[in-house]
Amino acid sequence: MHYNRLGRSGLQVSALSLGSWVTYHNQVDVKAAVELMAAAMDAGVNFFDNAEVYALGASETVMGEALRQLSWPRLNYIVSSKYFWGIDRESSAPINRKDTLNRKYLMQAIDGSLKRFGLDFIDLIYCHRPDPHTPIEETVWAMHSIIEQGKALYWGTSEWSAADIRAAWEVAERHHLHKPVMEQPQYNLLHRRRVEQEYARLYEDCGLGLTTWSPLASGLLSGKYRDGIPEGSRGALPSMAFLREGLTSPARNAAVAQLEPIAQELGGTLAQLAIAWVMKNPHVSTVILGASRVGQLQENLGALALRDQLQAEHMARIDAICTPLAA
Numbered sequence: 001m002h003y004n005r006l007g008r009s010g011l012q013v014s015a016l017s018l019g020s021w022v023t024y025h026n027q028v029d030v031k032a033a034v035e036l037m038a039a040a041m042d043a044g045v046n047f048f049d050n051a052e053v054y055a056l057g058a059s060e061t062v063m064g065e066a067l068r069q070l071s072w073p074r075l076n077y078i079v080s081s082k083y084f085w086g087i088d089r090e091s092s093a094p095i096n097r098k099d100t101l102n103r104k105y106l107m108q109a110i111d112g113s114l115k116r117f118g119l120d121f122i123d124l125i126y127c128h129r130p131d132p133h134t135p136i137e138e139t140v141w142a143m144h145s146i147i148e149q150g151k152a153l154y155w156g157t158s159e160w161s162a163a164d165i166r167a168a169w170e171v172a173e174r175h176h177l178h179k180p181v182m183e184q185p186q187y188n189l190l191h192r193r194r195v196e197q198e199y200a201r202l203y204e205d206c207g208l209g210l211t212t213w214s215p216l217a218s219g220l221l222s223g224k225y226r227d228g229i230p231e232g233s234r235g236a237l238p239s240m241a242f243l244r245e246g247l248t249s250p251a252r253n254a255a256v257a258q259l260e261p262i263a264q265e266l267g268g269t270l271a272q273l274a275i276a277w278v279m280k281n282p283h284v285s286t287v288i289l290g291a292s293r294v295g296q297l298q299e300n301l302g303a304l305a306l307r308d309q310l311q312a313e314h315m316a317r318i319d320a321i322c323t324p325l326a327a
């Protein structure tokens, strides 16, 4: 495993990490989570990503129980959560409980996560989306307060615009508050612009690190959707129907087919090639992998070996295939 500093912070995060979106509670129970996390840790993974909204809190409960069973020393692993949508879907008074980054919601949401995880603190917390209805200053102060209370160690954003990230960083700088140190954007062969262009100045100016999501574009880049939607895959889940058009797009699957010879030349699989490509970006502190079973995780961890084999010539060929389709 390689380790990178999380942006300009002193925290060392494994170059590959493991997330729980879609999978935990829905496809992965506690027993399977223990197997996946143990396999990841054996390979040197030290970061496990989560969010309050994943399975409406149940993903945190599953991960917390898995961590209890695994009994790892607390110094050896990093866990995260993210806040914005809230999980109170039943309440007749949902105001302040969803789609917000106001102080009231954030200060209560962290307590819910700590209880579900069964932890004293969470290492990384994220503002899961920007909230145009709350002043950025209020959100920055709330994240600072949570850290000062010892309930979290570092904070960052997910899918914020460069302008909003810079505004948050400047509020923190002005008031000597804990600054956002990381952003969690989508980044893969077919989704590049924000990371490569919009954020370009933030890496140096603010010391921003990236913890990127969906390296396989939800599985598409593994090649598994070339002949339709396989049974038991993410694309077959009723709750993931919104992904189907993208997963079965003929143009995207044709591009995936063109990548196959490059993967073969390097002695790897399509999934490994796609993940290794994300790791090549020096601003990526960690690539958050997703896996519904251990075999997938083992394959994806093999991307480490491919990373150093990917030369400028391969990168140029990959660019020629993917850039015309990439967002």
Ligand SMILES: NC(=O)c1ccc[n+]([C@@H]2O[C@H](COP(=O)([O-])OP(=O)(O)OC[C@H]3O[C@@H](n4cnc5c(N)ncnc54)[C@H](OP(=O)(O)O)[C@@H]3O)[C@@H](O)[C@H]2O)c1
Pocket (backbone or CB within 6 Å): 018, 019, 020, 021, 022, 023, 027, 049, 050, 128, 158, 159, 184, 185, 212, 213, 214, 215, 216, 217, 218, 219, 220, 222, 224, 232, 233, 234, 235, 271, 288, 289, 290, 291, 292, 293, 296, 297, 299, 300
């Ligand atoms: N901040 C955000 O807004 C945000 C958004 C999304 C995700 N995330 C984070 O990023 C993590 C990773 O995202 P992701 O799950 O979308 O990653 P991904 O790598 O794009 O997709 C993972 C899924 O692809 C399939 N897969 C994985 N490896 C495979 C392989 N070798 N061969 C065939 N199929 C394979 C599995 O689904 P099936 O087996 O079910 O087909 C797996 O669950 C999430 O768990 C979450 O922690 C964050």
